[in-house]
Amino acid sequence: MGTRAKYLTQNAVIQKSLTRLRQMGLDVIIDVDNENEAFIFVDIDSVIRLIQRQLTYGNTEVFLRVPYIVVRCWREGVPK
Numbered sequence: 908m909g910t911r912a913k914y915l916t917q918n919a920v921i922q923k924s925l926t927r928l929r930q931m932g933l934d935v936i937i938d939v940d941n942e943n944e945a946f947i948f949v950d951i952d953s954v955i956r957l958i959q960r961q962l963t964y965g966n967t968e969v970f971l972r973v974p975y976i977v978v979r980c981w982r983e984g985v986p987k
Contacts, residue, residue: 915943921945925937933953935948
Protein backbone atom coordinates (compact mmCIF):
# COMPACT_ATOMS: atom_id res chain seq x y z
CA MET A 908 0.00 0.00 0.00
CA GLY A 909 1.41 3.43 -0.99
CA THR A 910 1.88 6.31 1.37
CA ARG A 911 -0.64 9.10 1.33
CA ALA A 912 0.60 12.64 0.71
CA LYS A 913 -0.01 14.95 3.65
CA TYR A 914 -1.58 17.66 1.49
CA LEU A 915 -3.93 17.04 -1.40
CA THR A 916 -1.77 19.30 -3.62
CA GLN A 917 1.10 16.84 -3.24
CA ASN A 918 -0.97 14.10 -4.84
CA ALA A 919 0.63 12.91 -8.11
CA VAL A 920 -2.67 12.99 -10.02
CA ILE A 921 -3.34 16.58 -8.93
CA GLN A 922 0.20 17.59 -9.91
CA LYS A 923 -0.18 15.93 -13.32
CA SER A 924 -3.48 17.75 -13.87
CA LEU A 925 -1.89 21.11 -13.00
CA THR A 926 0.98 20.39 -15.39
CA ARG A 927 -1.47 19.52 -18.16
CA LEU A 928 -3.43 22.74 -17.63
CA ARG A 929 -0.23 24.79 -17.71
CA GLN A 930 0.94 23.02 -20.88
CA MET A 931 -2.33 24.09 -22.50
CA GLY A 932 -1.28 27.67 -21.77
CA LEU A 933 -3.62 28.27 -18.86
CA ASP A 934 -2.51 30.30 -15.87
CA VAL A 935 -3.45 28.33 -12.78
CA ILE A 936 -3.03 29.00 -9.10
CA ILE A 937 -3.66 26.45 -6.41
CA ASP A 938 -4.79 27.50 -2.95
CA VAL A 939 -4.72 25.09 -0.05
CA ASP A 940 -7.56 25.40 2.41
CA ASN A 941 -6.45 22.48 4.57
CA GLU A 942 -4.69 19.16 4.05
CA ASN A 943 -7.86 17.60 2.62
CA GLU A 944 -9.09 20.40 0.38
CA ALA A 945 -7.60 22.67 -2.27
CA PHE A 946 -8.89 25.07 -4.91
CA ILE A 947 -7.53 25.47 -8.44
CA PHE A 948 -8.09 28.93 -9.90
CA VAL A 949 -7.82 29.37 -13.68
CA ASP A 950 -7.20 32.90 -14.94
CA ILE A 951 -10.01 33.85 -17.33
CA ASP A 952 -7.65 35.83 -19.57
CA SER A 953 -5.61 32.69 -20.16
CA VAL A 954 -8.80 30.83 -21.16
CA ILE A 955 -9.62 33.60 -23.63
CA ARG A 956 -6.08 33.41 -25.07
CA LEU A 957 -6.45 29.63 -25.43
CA ILE A 958 -9.68 30.10 -27.39
CA GLN A 959 -8.07 32.79 -29.58
CA ARG A 960 -5.22 30.45 -30.47
CA GLN A 961 -7.72 27.81 -31.64
CA LEU A 962 -9.63 30.15 -33.98
CA THR A 963 -8.49 30.06 -37.60
CA TYR A 964 -10.87 32.62 -39.10
CA GLY A 965 -9.03 35.93 -39.40
CA ASN A 966 -11.62 38.44 -38.26
CA THR A 967 -12.42 37.42 -34.72
CA GLU A 968 -12.52 38.99 -31.32
CA VAL A 969 -12.84 37.09 -28.06
CA PHE A 970 -14.08 38.79 -24.91
CA LEU A 971 -15.86 38.17 -21.65
CA ARG A 972 -19.49 39.10 -21.20
CA VAL A 973 -20.48 37.39 -17.97
CA PRO A 974 -21.59 34.64 -17.83
CA TYR A 975 -20.21 33.94 -21.34
CA ILE A 976 -16.99 34.07 -23.27
CA VAL A 977 -18.06 35.59 -26.58
CA VAL A 978 -16.41 35.02 -29.96
CA ARG A 979 -17.32 37.70 -32.49
CA CYS A 980 -16.65 36.94 -36.16
CA TRP A 981 -17.13 39.38 -39.04
CA ARG A 982 -16.61 39.67 -42.76
CA GLU A 983 -13.89 41.82 -44.27
CA GLY A 984 -15.04 45.42 -44.67
CA VAL A 985 -17.58 45.28 -41.84
CA PRO A 986 -16.78 47.94 -39.21
CA LYS A 987 -15.42 46.55 -35.99
